[in-house]
Amino acid sequence: MxxxxxxxxxxxxxxxxxxxxxxxxxxxxxxxxxxxxxxxxxxxxxxxxxxxxxxxxxxxxxxxxxxxxxxxxxxxxxxPPVRVAEKAPTGAPAAEFKIIFEDAQLLVIDKPAGVAVHGGSGVSFGVIEQLRASRPDAKFLELVHRLDRDTSGLLLLAKKRSALTNLHEQMRDGVTDKRYLVLVAGDWKNARQHIKLPLHKYTTAEGERRVAVQADGLASHTVFSLLHKYNNFALLEAELKTGRTHQIRVHLSSSGFPIAGDDKYGDFALNRALLKADATRGALKRMFLHAHQITFVHPETGKTMTLNAPLAAECERFLVSLGKPLAVATR
Missing domain, CATH: 3.10.290.10 (RNA-binding S4 domain)
Incomplete structure (x- = not known):
């Protein structure tokens, strides 16, 4: 509409x-x-x-x-009078998502995994198109930032252009603070670890967007804090210092700690095993990466806001299936 x-x-x-x-x-x-x-x-x-x-x-x-x-x-x-295409594209179905915060300036939702944020690259429509269809009277609604299709969690949208511009400036100036929960395979050691690896974006022969660590790539910085350790897994909080495409995924994979369920940069044999529950562990049918917290300055009031989205239920269930953590990091 x-x-x-x-x-x-x-x-x-x-x-x-x-x-x-x-x-x-x-x-x-x-x-x-x-x-x-x-x-x-x-x-x-x-x-x-x-x-x-x-x-x-x-x-x-x-x-x-x-x-x-x-x-x-x-x-x-x-x-002026203009001629439009004879066949209009099929509209996106209206949909609403779990709302974390909303006012006249902003809409913050908890995006589920498996849903793209916008149409393109073989996807007919995404979150933004579905929200616009469900809110036909909204004169303005735009994505402030993006999440990968398989990442769940906090997604910010602006309801006014002034809010969009303000939040983009905050992101460029490093004012915003975005945190993710991520489960990696391997024996993670450090309570807090900085990973600084330059990232280069490229397109495969099949037209798929990929990222690799490359000397002449863009400077990229992620800080990882250890939350819990399990047998063969570790739950981390990732803090983005830069916002490159697939940054968390490539930083972890290139450091020898692939994200559980990551179908682009992960351990594919492990992913196949995770799809099926066994006697000691539940199944994991998605990438374990969740945007759980964001801090920013409200574009109208000037107040600092910190919003949280609880870990997605399917990820929580998988953690429970791993049993009691082996250790809790001191931060």
């Missing part, structure tokens, strides 16, 4: 007979006019969007603008 400011409602014919005039709301202010048009003109080729901008058919407050113009609250945008 689309908001009232969308150019082409589902019931309209492929060609709009008249220009539309849209008043920019507070939630839409701050974005560039080209990005705004690409979002609201569903099905219109990108080349056509830039053509109508260059030709002056798009006006703001009755004046010509270029593609770099940033919209302000109260701007009146003239959108």
């Amino acid at each position: 689309k908001s009232q400011n969308d150019v082409v409602p589902p019931s309209t014919p492929p060609v709009q007979p008249q220009a539309q005039f849209v008043t920019i709301a507070e939630e839409e202010a701050g974005q560039r006019i080209d990005n705004y048009l690409l979002r609201v003109c569903k099905g219109v080729p990108k080349s056509h969007i830039y053509r109508i901008l260059r030709s002056g058919e798009v006006r703001v407050n009755k004046g010509r603008i270029d593609q770099l113009y940033r919209l302000a609250e109260g701007d009146v945008v003239r959108i």
Whole structure:
């Protein structure tokens, strides 16, 4: 479903007979006019969007603008008649997720494992598309950051562009603090360990996104704290100092401690064994990586907030099946 400011409602014919005039709301202010048009003109080729901008058919407050113009609250945008794709893409099914926190600025959910945060790379839709479908009146809803499809836990979304910009600045400046719970295979020794390995992102021949430790890669830093030790496993808390793709997974795998259930960088023989419960251990059918805590400054109130999401039930059950921890780290 689309908001009232969308150019082409589902019931309209492929060609709009008249220009539309849209008043920019507070939630839409701050974005560039080209990005705004690409979002609201569903099905219109990108080349056509830039053509109508260059030709002056798009006006703001009755004046010509270029593609770099940033919209302000109260701007009146003239959108000319545009031809959309004859077949609209299938919409995402509406869905809601467990809400950890919500106000006028933010929505924080507990994402389950196995759900992508957005469509793409063979995934038709993800969390963001499903939430937009379930909240058709929301004028603005965007991901603040991302989680891997197989990672569960805290996911932040902004309900206003100003909140999105503010939180992105916090992440760039290192203000936010993200913590994960992760179960690794192996005999982990240190109570607290820093791993600094440069990471290089590449694409496989099959088009799959991967990351490897490489000397000329991006500087990456994770701090791991030991929480509990079990026979052949250790439960760690991972603290991200940088936010690279697959950072925790590759840092651990490259250090000889693969994440239980990781199907990209893990121990594949172990993963196959974990899929089946045995006499002493339960089954684990997902990657054991959970975003359990995030700290940030609220973009409107300026107060520091720390939010938590309990360990996913399937991970908790697997830990219980491992029995009593062998040791508890002193931190």
